[in-house]
Amino acid sequence: MTRPIVGIIGNTGLINDRYPVHEVGTMVCDAVAEVSGCIPMIIPPDPCWMTVAELMETCDGFLLPGGRPNVHPSEYGDEETEAHGTFDRKRDAIALELVRACVATGQPVFGICRGFQEIAVAMGSTLHPEIRELPGRRNHRMPVDVPLDEGFSNRHLVQLTPGGRFARIFGAEEVETNSLHGQGIMIPGPRIVVEGRTEDGTMEAIYVKDAPGFTMAVQWHPEHRAAQDPVSRPLFEAFGHAVRSWAMARRGAAKVA
Numbered sequence: 001m002t003r004p005i006v007g008i009i010g011n012t013g014l015i016n017d018r019y020p021v022h023e024v025g026t027m028v029c030d031a032v033a034e035v036s037g038c039i040p041m042i043i044p045p046d047p048c049w050m051t052v053a054e055l056m057e058t059c060d061g062f063l064l065p066g067g068r069p070n071v072h073p074s075e076y077g078d079e080e081t082e083a084h085g086t087f088d089r090k091r092d093a094i095a096l097e098l099v100r101a102c103v104a105t106g107q108p109v110f111g112i113c114r115g116f117q118e119i120a121v122a123m124g125s126t127l128h129p130e131i132r133e134l135p136g137r138r139n140h141r142m143p144v145d146v147p148l149d150e151g152f153s154n155r156h157l158v159q160l161t162p163g164g165r166f167a168r169i170f171g172a173e174e175v176e177t178n179s180l181h182g183q184g185i186m187i188p189g190p191r192i193v194v195e196g197r198t199e200d201g202t203m204e205a206i207y208v209k210d211a212p213g214f215t216m217a218v219q220w221h222p223e224h225r226a227a228q229d230p231v232s233r234p235l236f237e238a239f240g241h242a243v244r245s246w247a248m249a250r251r252g253a254a255k256v257a
């Protein structure tokens, strides 16, 4: 018997500003292992090395975590400008195709921050490169030069659709969350159901309409203190439940721990 495997799409980074690596925050892996009850497996996303079909065969579910580079604007029909910042075209290539494949098959996919934006874009949404420039919007970026725990501390309320999927998971129609992003959804795609917004109108919690599996995504970072946080914990538990159900249906219940 083996636990279900969650493929976590990695980011490209540099150790000591020069040694290239693929990386995922340890708090993301902790949340998948300790709260979702699955094996976290970091995927170096490069379409030269793997196909989405191979990934879907290897893993039972997917987590698209946060990452500094922005989804390339050509993926939603915009021109590249300086405001769009840096990109990761290899992650774009894997993640966007993976989202569409998971939506089609029902294999669970969970999006966090950049991952939320990937699910949105894969399903036809547009993004704004810097939402704080929009009228009435506040700055959703992480405060600079503060200790990590302070940067990941709660900064705003998210109002949820009463009786919706998120409200049912949290047992609440309003939750307090952190905030570490500059971009945001501008126009949601036709199948994107928006169930959570902050008071300034920023979209924070979505899922894909009529998808047969778990497609929930949040613009905040629930991986921070996931085992303790009353909002993060039920979200990662719900994801783990969906991944385990997928694994049992595929491999047979007796083979899944």
Ligand SMILES: N[C@@H](CCC(=O)NCCCC(=O)O)C(=O)O
Pocket: 011, 025, 065, 066, 067, 068, 069, 070, 071, 112, 113, 114, 115, 180, 181, 182, 183, 184
């Ligand atoms: N680039 C997007 C997404 C922001 C995001 O995912 N932030 C987390 C970064 C954590 C990390 O560096 O790994 C935006 O700014 O909107």
